[in-house]
Amino acid sequence: MSDSAQNRDELLAAYRDAMRHVAATVYAVTTMHEGVRFGILATAVSSLSFDPPSLLVCINRTSSLHDPLFAQKTFCVNVLGLGNRDVAEHFMKPDAADRFSVGDWEDTDGVPVLASAQSSFICRTAHRHEFGTHSIFIGELLAAKHRQDAAPLTYFDRHYIDISEAPQRDHQI
Incomplete structure (x- = not known):
């Protein structure tokens, strides 16, 4: 193995390890294509x-959502709450025949929306860009809803964590 390939492999391993230690909110990104629901975490x-109010969503080009999302004009970003862990776990199963069989899903404005999500953002695709292994979708907001009583489902170091029990700080950003 050449030094440059070894350095690249080491760099990728270091990147993956470092990114595992960045806490992130968990989203179910969904769309409907030809009457079929598609979604990924x-x-x-x-x-x-x-x-304009807008979101940036990065989707791996090999994911089951990518091509249907690329073909559609609308999608939904569902912010999963702690009460949606069952939805997240079901979406992660590679053999799940119907990802939408768990959770209270409604079709709103032509896209699947999780009724119990912490927040949901229905967007119209304004731009698409490809970079590396992913496509970057810029969605302009069409509709949004939020539940006041839901804490976000957060992913950290390959585990779901509850940040709602984190110590309170005296200052705001």
Whole structure:
């Protein structure tokens, strides 16, 4: 193995290890294509702009959601709460015939929306870009809802954690 390949392998291993230690909210990104629901779990989601209100979503091009999402104009980013852990675990099963058989799913504006999610953002795809192994979807907000009583489901070091019990701080950002 050449030094550059070894350095690349070491760099990728270091990157994966470091990213496992970045706490991230868990999202179920969903769409509907030709009458069929599609969805995956994601952590690579971010607020992009307040004007227009928009989100940035990164989807691996080999995922089952990628091609249907690429073909559709709308999608939903469901922010999973602690009470949605069963949905997250079901979505992770590689042999799950119907990912939407767990949870209270509704079709709203042509996309699957989890009624019990902490928050849901229905978006129209405004732009798509490819980079590395992923496509970056920029979604302009069409509708949003939020439940006040839900704490986010958070992923850290290959485990779900409850950040709602974290010590309170005296200051805000």
